[in-house]
Amino acid sequence: MTRAAVESAWISCAGRRPAATVRLFCFPYAGGGATAFQPWSTRLPANVEVWPVCLPGREQRLFDPAYTSLDDLVRELRGELAGPIAGSGVPVAFFGHSMGALLAFELARALRDNGDTQPSTLVLSGRAAPHHVTGRRLSALPDDEFVAAVQRFGATPAAALDDPELRELCLPMLRADFTMAETYTYRPGPALDLPLTTWSGRQDRGATPDLVEKWAGYTTGPVRHHTFPGGHFFLHADGSVFDALSEDLDRGR
Template sequence: MSEHRIRLFCLPYAGGSARLYQQWQQALPDTVEVWPLELPGRGSRFGEPPYERLEPLVDDVVAAVQDAQQRSDLPFALFGYSFGSVAAYEAALRLEAVGRPPVSLTVAAFRSPAAAPPATSRASLPDAEFRAVVGKLGGTPRELLDNDAFMAMALPVIRADLRIADTYGHRSGPPLGCPVAAFAGADDPLFAVADVAGWARHTTEPFTLHVVPGDHFFFHSHQEQLCKTLGAALTAHC
C-alpha cells in the first residue's frame, strides 16, 4: 500500500525536462509522491513544438494536474524552478479559481511577479549570441554546449521558454490563498535574494524565504539541501 500522502508536481527551468527530477523520489520523504511534468519540446514530448506564449503553457500544466488528480485525489503541491516558477504560479492561480487549489506553492530562482521584467528578452538575440548566453547561465554541461547537433535541438526550446520568462509580468487579480515558499541562491547573478523575497506579496497565507548557497543553478550544486528543506515543508502539509 502506498505511503504517499501528498503529490508534488514539478516544473523545470528553461530547456529542462522531467528528467531533472528523476532522483527526487528517493531524496524526498516517502510521504511525498514526486510527479514531474513534461513540457512540449523535450523528453517524452520531444516531437511537440514548445510554447512561446504563457496562456497555452498554463493550459497544458493545469490539464496535466487535473488529469493526475482524477486518478488519485491526493492533496497536491506545486514546485517550479526559475522559468518553471512562472508556470507553477499561474497554474496555482488557475486551479484555485476553479476550486482545486494546491496546498502550497514553492518557487525557486526567479523574481517576484511584481518585479519589472528585463527591458529586452534574451530570446531575441541572434543565434550565436544566444548560445553564448546559454553557456554563461551555467545549467548546460560543457560537453553538450560543444555538441552542435544537440544545441541545434535544444536552443529553440530554451529560446521559447526564455521568451515567456523574460516577458512575464504579474496580471491583476487576487493573491494566492495557499502558503508560498521561495528559494533563492545566495550568489545568483540573475535574481538577487531581494528579487525572490518579493514573492511574499503574492499570498494571503504564510510566506517562507530560504536562501541557499550557490548561484542560479543551486538546483544542482545544493540539491540535497533543497530537497531536505522542501521535504520538511511538504510533510507539514500531510
C-alpha cells in the same frame, strides 16, 4: 487507482510511493526537463511521491512544438492536470524553479479561478516576484550570443550546445522557453490563500534573495524563505535543499 496515478505525456512518476501523503508536481526551468527531477524521488522521504511535469519540445516530447506563450502553456496545463490533481486522493504540492516558478504560480491561479482543486502549497525557486521586470531579451540574440548567454547560467551541459547536431535539436526549445519567460506579463488578481515558500541562491545575480522574497505578497497564507549557497542553479549543488523541501511540504498538509 486515482487519476493522478496515471502517467501521461505531461506527467510521469519518478518513483511510486504507496504510502505517499503528498504528491509533488515539479515544473522545470527554461531548457530543463523531467529528468532533472527524477533523482529527487530517492532524496525525499517515503511519504513524498515526485511527479515531474514533461513539457513539449524536449526529452520524450522532443518533436512536439515548444510553447512560446506562458499563458497558452498554463491554459493547456490546466486542462491536462486539473483532473489528476483533483483525483489524487492526497494533497498536491507544486515546486517550480526559474521559469518553472512562473508556471507553478500561474497554474495555481488558473486552478483557483476555474474552481478546480488547488495545490496545498507552493515552493517557488530562483525567480523574482512576478511584478519584477528585467527588460532583458536573451531570446532575441543571434544564435552564438544566445548559446553563450545560456551556457553562463550553468545548467545546460556545454556538450549539448557545442555539438552541432545536438545544438540544432536544443536551440528551438531553449529559445522558445526563454521567449516564454521573457515575454510573460503579470496580470494583477486576488492573492492566493495557501502556504508559499521561496528559495534563492545567495550568489544568484538575476534572482537575488530580496527580489525572490517579494513573492510573499502573492498569498494570504503563511510564507517563509530559504537562501542557499550558490548561484542560479543552487538546487543541483546543495543537498540541504531536500531537508528544506521536506519541511516545506509538511507545512502544506
